[in-house]
Amino acid sequence: MLTGMHIAVIGGDARQLEVIRKLIELDAKLSLVGFDQLDHGFTGASKEQIDEVDFSTVSAIILPVPGTNLEGQVDTIFSNEKIILTEELVKQTPAHCTIYSGITNSYLDHLVTSTGRKLVQLFERDDVAIYNAIPTVEGTIMMVIQHTDITIHHSKVAVLGLGRVGMSVARTFAALGANVRVGARKSEHIARIFEMGLAPFSLKDLSSHVSDVDVVINTIPHMIVTSDVISKMPAHTLIIDLASKPGGTDFRYAEKRGIKALLAPGLPGIVAPKTAGQIVANVLAQLLKEGMDGRGEK
Ligand code: NAP
8 A cells, every 4th residue: 555655646647647547546645736637536535736736745656658758848738738857856856756657858957956856767677567568469460450451460560679579479470370470580579480381581671571561660779771771662662650659660751752750659558548548556566565665654
C-alpha cells in the first residue's frame, strides 16, 4: 500500500487514468493537475491547479509518457490550463521526491540536475518496453490491414531490428502466416532469428533483401531505409516505421517514388490506452512502493 504518500499526477491522456485508479486503490494521497475537465471524480484525489499543490509534502511527481516539452510544458487532454513544471516548484519538494516520466529531454534532464531530484524514465526499462511491445504490435497489424489490399497471411514482410519491438513484431506476423525475414547487425541476433524459424539477413545487405517485399516494418531509430534501399522495393511496398521520431526512413524519397511510408508513433496509446496505462501503472506502483520501503515508511 502507499497509504499517506502524497503524489502529484500532472497532465496526460487516457493512459494516466489507469495510473490514477491504481494509486487510489493503493491509498495514496493524490493531487491531480490538469484534470479539471474530466467528468469522472476520483474519491481520495483532489483536482488542483499547479500553483495550488503543496509541493513540500509531494514524494513523487508523475508526468505523462512524453514528460514535458522543451519549455517545461506538460500536455493534458483534460484541461486548458497551461501547466509548466518549473525549477521553483520542484525545489519546494522534499529531497527524496522522485519524478517519473516515460521519456526525458534536455529540459527535464536540466531540471533534475539543477534541483538534485531523481528522474525515472519508465520507457527505458526492459519490462515496460517488452509489455508495451504487445499493443505496439497490435497497432502495427491494424495499420498493415488498413493500408494494404492483401492478407498478412502469405505476404512477404521484412522486419528491421530484433530489439524488444522487433522481436514481437516478427513473431506475431509469422504467427499470422506471413513470410517473415528479419534484418539485424549482431551475429547473436542473426542466430536468434534463425532459431525462431524466420529468415535472417544482415542489415549491411538490406538493399538486396527488399526486391520482392510487400511490407517493411522498421524498428531501428536510425536512418536505415535509405533512398538506395527504397529504390530497390516494388512500387506496392508499404513501409511502416515504428522507430521514435524522426524514424529511420527517407520519407521524402519514398514519397517521390510513390511508395507509401508511414511513421507510426504512439501506437499503444492509440489502440489500447487502457492496457498501455495499466502497464505504466503496475510498474509505477511497484517502484513507488520500493521507494517508500527504502525510506523506512510504512
Ligand atoms: P530496442 O530494444 O533498443 O531495439 C532497437 C533495435 O534497433 C535493436 O535491434 C538494435 O540493434 C537496432 N539498432 C539500433 N541502432 C542501430 C543502428 N545504428 N544500426 C542497426 N541497428 C540498430 O528498442 P525497442 O524497444 O525495440 O524500440 C524500437 C523503437 O520503437 C524505438 O525507437 C522506440 O522508441 C520505438 N517504439 C515505438 C512505438 C510505436 O508506437 N511506434 C512503441 C514502442 C517503441 P543492436 O542491438 O544491434 O543495437
